[in-house]
Amino acid sequence: MATPAFSSISTARAALQQGTCSSVDLVSDLLAAIESKNSALNAYVSVDREAALAQARAADKTRARGEGGTLCGIPIGVKDVLNVTGQPCQCASDILKGYRSPYDATAVARLRNQGAILLGRLNMDEFAMGSSNENSAFGAVRNPWDTDHVPGGSSGGSAAAVAAGIALAALGTDTGGSIRQPASFCGCVGLKPTYGRISRFGLTAFASSLDQIGPITRTVADAAALLTAMSGHDPMDSTSLDQPVPDYEAGLTGDLTGLKLGLPREYFLDGIDSEVDAAVRSAVAHCEKLGAEVVDISLPHTKYAIATYYIIATAEASANLARFDGVRYGAREAGQDPLDMYGRTRAAHFGPEVKRRIILGTYVLSSGYYDAYYLRAQKVRTLIRNDFEQAFTQCDALLTPVSPTPAYRLGERTADPIQMYLGDIFTVTANLAGICGLSVPCGFTQAGLPVGLQLLGPAFGEETILKVGHAYEQSTDWHQRRPGVWAGGADV
Amino acid sequence: MTQTDAIDVKYVAHLARMQLSDEEIATFQSQLEHVLVHVRELSELDVEGVEPTAHAVPVHNVFREDAVRPSLDHDRVMANAPQARQGLFMVPQIIE
Incomplete structure (x- = not known):
């Protein structure tokens, strides 16, 4: 076989269980597809x-003994920001060139415990800062649907690999939309779990109060499977919450009867691309046909979300990225004394977007400006959280676009950071409020670019948004369409 | 939040320990001034009496036993060091 026979975790898992293919077959086919x-x-x-092949052989032996976890022998791709023992972890940055992880991130270790194979590392925006995957020391990622277009970011490599069929599923991270927006631009499913659902231990921190790890997959059921495997309290991350972990796949009943879905009017305003607007509105009507009731909702502080996000995220980033100073790991430039060495190393090896955000973050935290920017943003964050708390007293989940536009051309927004930042308006709110969000494919533009529908749920409301996403997906065929470069199997 | 709060990129870069080139400073200066114009929208809001949110999780003061536990393998950690000697990170001389 030159191309992989499967395109999702669930179909590959079924074939492994029936014995119609081995994990070595699965991995070999994917390696060949990646090669080409x-x-x-x-x-x-x-x-x-x-x-990967050694892990596949071991998985096949485990399975032959009648043992193995829920992901036994299933290959997964990992965003270059998560530590996997012995693998490089460069965060797509020149400053971490040559770094190899001495340990597994908890999310990775939990997949490993279920038998998953950690196939390779996926491209991203440097330190997860970006919305187009053009800020990478490894070069830009291209959108499988049209290689002149961006795949979205920052988990652009994860989304592109899944969309092209060269990964069955992948891990991404989402600080302001970095899972949901690339999933939407590439026609995949992307889940940002509730803050505290999955341990962040071993995730190279960008903005610690906003970061979450999550899956990018071809189906909602696969996202549910990975969420079940990765969730739960971890003593190594004191912000991971000790909440029960349901079997998220078992909750995908397809039944939306009695569910109330809110349509936040602030997410359908001027500036949204007309084809995106039409696709999302049509998806809303579809959910109504499936039995859900749709209600009008207001999230009045939405227009302040971008400003709030870019203050808080850069402030936290400026503190988190202080650790990259040439002392313990990564690149080092010679200096007369340690301060000179830090200054030269950081200037020579961080990319422009990372530098820009470190400067903005340092400024908003600096003496004389802290109250006016950082403290004020934290207060507005409370107002944004309150908006959602209020909304979820009136409905079970919200339906919105993921991004105001479909994927844009490479280079189109690189000169103007503001244009790039404004594209995050519909995704940053979930991170500020700490709630969960899911992106599912809901159509295509006339030019053939995917459009995503966003489902937002309350904290620990993953079961609800996955249920809605699954019911929508299974009664439409968007997730079965493939780009021309598709390398995967015929099934979904 | 008034126009007199103009960002001084050169000074802030010094605080952030990045020795930027004059060209970078000029580019960031103009880009970040624009970003700050947008960010100042927040001053329209009345936030009097609103509690700040540091993070969205309702947990505070998570304690654990102060006990000795195994840690990362020393050699594996030091393998990433740009410069090391006898299991220690080497840095340029600090004190004459």
Whole structure:
């Protein structure tokens, strides 16, 4: 077989269980597909070929003994920001060139415990800062639907690989939309769990109060499977919450009867692309046909979300990225004394967007400006949280666009940071409020670019948004469409 | 939040320990001035009496036993050091 026979975790898992294919077959086929397709997309930055095949052989033996976890022998791609023992973890930054992880992130270890194979590392915006995957030391990622277009970011490599069929599923991270927006631009499913649902231990921190790890997959059921495997309290992350972990796949009943879905009017205002607007409104009507009741909702502080986000996220980033100083890991430039060494190392090896955000973050925290910017943003964050708390007393979940536009052309927004930032308006709110969000494919533009529908749920409301997303997905065929470069199997 | 609060990129870059080139300083200066114009929208809002949100999780003061536990393998950690000697990170001389 030159191309992989499967395109989702659930179908590959069924074939492994029936014995119609082995994990070694699965991994070998994917490795061949990566070999032939990756150069056009630049999605993977490294592939752990020998280790992946060794893990596949071990998984096949485990399975032959009648043992193995829920992901036994299933290959998964990992965004280059999560630590996997022995693999490089460069965060797509020049400053971490040559770094190899001495330990597993908890989310990764939990997938490993269920038997998953950690196939390779996926491209991203440097330190997860960006919305187009153009800020990478490894070069830009291309959108499988049209390689002149961006895949979205920052988890652009993860979304592009899944969309092209060179990964069954991948992990991403979402600080302001970095899972949901690339999933939407590439026609995949992307889930940002509730803050505290999945441990952040071993995730290279960007903005600690906003970051969450989550899956990018081809189906909602696959996202549910990975969420079940990764969730739960971890003593190594004191913000991970000790809440019960349901079997999220078992909750995908397809029944939306009695559910109330809110339509926040502030998410359908001027400036939204007409094809995106039409696709999302049609998806809303579809959910009504499936039995849900749709109600009008207001989230009045939405217009302040971008400003709030870019103050809080950059402030936290400026503190988190202080650790990259050339002392303990990564690149180092020689200096007369340590301060000179830090200054030279950081200037020489951070990319422009990372520098821009460190400066903005340092400024809003600096003496004389802290109250006016950072403290005020934290107060507005409370107002944004309150908006959602109020909304979820009136409905079970919200339906919105993921992004105001479909994927844009490479280079189109790189000169103007503001234009790039404004594209995050519909996604940053979930991170500020700490709630969960899901992106599912809901149509295509005339030019053939995917459009995503966003479902927002209250804290620990993953079961609800996954249920709605699954019911919508299974009664439409958007998720079954494939780009021309598709390398995966025929099934979904 | 008035126009007199203009950002001084050169000074802030010094605080952030980044020795930027004059060209970078000029580019960031103009880009960040624009970003700050947008960010100042927040001053329209009345936030009197609103509690700040530091993070969205309702947990505070998570304690654990102060006990000795195994940690990362020393050699593996030091393998990432740009410069090391006898299991220690080397840095340029600080004191004459």
